[in-house]
Amino acid sequence: MTHSPPSRSHMIAVLCSVLCSVLCFFASLHPEAKACGVNAHTWISDSALCQLPIGSELQRLMSDQELVELVRIGASFPDSGYPIEHPYAERAHWSPFMERCVRRFQERYPPSEPLSEEGLREAAFLLGVASHGLEDELFDTQFLRWTVQEDGVDQDQIDSAVDFFLIGDGHSELSPQVDPPLTVVIEALREAGVEVGEEDIHSGYRFIKAALSLSQRPMAAQLLAERKRPEMPWSATHYLDPEVTGSLAHEPRIISRQLELNWARLRAQFEPDQALIAITPELDAGERLDIQAVAARSEAGWISLYFGLGVEVLSLRERLSLLNEAGEPIPFEWRATRWGGGEGLTRLFQLMPSEALAPDQRLSLRVEPGVALVDGAVSAEPWLRLVQSSCAEPCEPLEQPERAYGGRVRGCWVTELEAGVEAGAEAGAEAGSEAGAQAGAEGRPEAGTQAGTQAGTQADTQAGTQAGTEARAEAGVSAASQAGLSAGQALHETATRGSSGQGCAQGSGGSSPVYAALWLALSYVLSRRRKAEIARL
Secondary structure (H helix, E strand, O other): OOOOOOOHHHHHHHHHHHHHHHHHHHHHOOOOOOOOOHHHHHHHHHHHHHOOOOOOHHHHHOOOHHHHHHHHHHOOHHHHHOOOOOOHHHHOOOHHHHHHHHHHHHHHOOOOOOOOHHHHHHHHHHHHHHHHHHHHHHHHHHHHHHHHHHHOOOHHHHHHHHHHHHHHOOOOOOOOOOOOOOHHHHHHHHHOOOOOOHHHHHHHHHHHHHHHHHHHOHHHHHHHHHHHHHHOHHHHHHOOOOOOOOOOOOHHHHHHHHHHHHHHHHOOOOOHHHOEEEEEOOHHHOOOEOHHHHHHOOHHHOEEEEEEEEEEHHHHHHHEEEEOOOOOEOOEEEEOOOOOOOOOEEEEEEEEEOOOOOOOOEEEEEEOOOOEEOOOOEOOOOEEEEEEEOOOOOOOOOOOOOOOOOOOOOOOOOOHHHHHHHHHHHHHHHHHHHHHHHHHHOOOHHHHHHHHHHHHHHHHHHHHHHHOOHHHHHHHHHHHHHHHHHHHHHHHHHHHHHHOOOOOOOOOOOOHHHHHHHHHHHHHHHHHOOOOOHHHO
């Protein structure tokens, strides 16, 4: 029997399959690793920024694209230690570390004084760092249990898959490459007994930034996502379902409130009674507790309390009661964060009634004063939250609040002026690349540089003009000129190497599927290497 030569797409698929098999082997070397992918973290934190309350101080600050980028890159910081097997990685996931960061930040930038530009940058980075830990607590404690229940797959299979789905489905183009300020996190880690230097963190971040750059080449993510979908059909469908607790689309509404709380903590404007930031099912959002799920002991039957900082588990449990409409206590089972690295602290507490519930019943959760927090403070007022059970028959759908999500390069709140500059830079880079590529292909590297600069400037004059104002047009020209020049020079170097026999000529996108597959493989490894050093914390 004769066979036709394998197609290029078939060879790529085979390569991806081999890569995944090899990487699964490496994953097996770290059976206790715990984390969702770095691209997922960046997307969740970016979406949380998009859901900040309009008019809040933090929302106004996030009109600065640089601060947005620092939150995004901060959201991957805790995982940056895993590629280099440094102990700061696990430590940075938990609330005691963030408490040390808050104290160190306030020492460097007294809350009584206006925050400097350097202080704003450091604050934005720390907000992203803090969001990562809570994101993992929700994903690991909630969504991973959904995947076991619905697909029979565990963490080793789902962690990297959500990154593949997210990028392959076209939901994220984020690739923050900014270098963050590290003074506060280094001081906090050293206070915790973890010796680390800037060179260590930058070394780890090189791996993280490579994994984040995969969002720029979604073709391999699509191939890998399609390979994973048959293994976990429910997860592939619901990873962005806002009604599934712990999913990527559910988390941002919790994280946005945590961002606000931690901003208040950095500026010494936090009160202990503000620690409880959310509950699900959320009555004000039209959500109801599924009584059939309670009867079946399904994941949808849990009531979840979310805290912006760590609370002592036993202190909370002793003061929590669940009451029916007559004010009588309802027995319940409970669980806190899935892993124990928080030193007896949790930012997530879940409970499920131990008995069947009547339909359309109003339940009350009451937490008495005296809950101990990670910073040593205790709550002074009772916390009271209401939960509504579902109807006997399907309830009439209640109106759901609209929620914005991120994933685009431009931050949700970035000003129009800055948007004009970005549009100009993008147009200039694209035009400069095309012009430079043509000149380089014709063996004229110097002309490639010149053509790239000229085309970039002309392209962005148009982009800036379309932005609407003369100021934006001028800013666009400047940005695009630089972008076009950079693109042309890069092509100049490529063409020079090709003409001297040091390289081979290729189209700008010719190798992107293989390139992306290789680097998505790196993302897979990173997501598996979160070690459980919890026992030593």
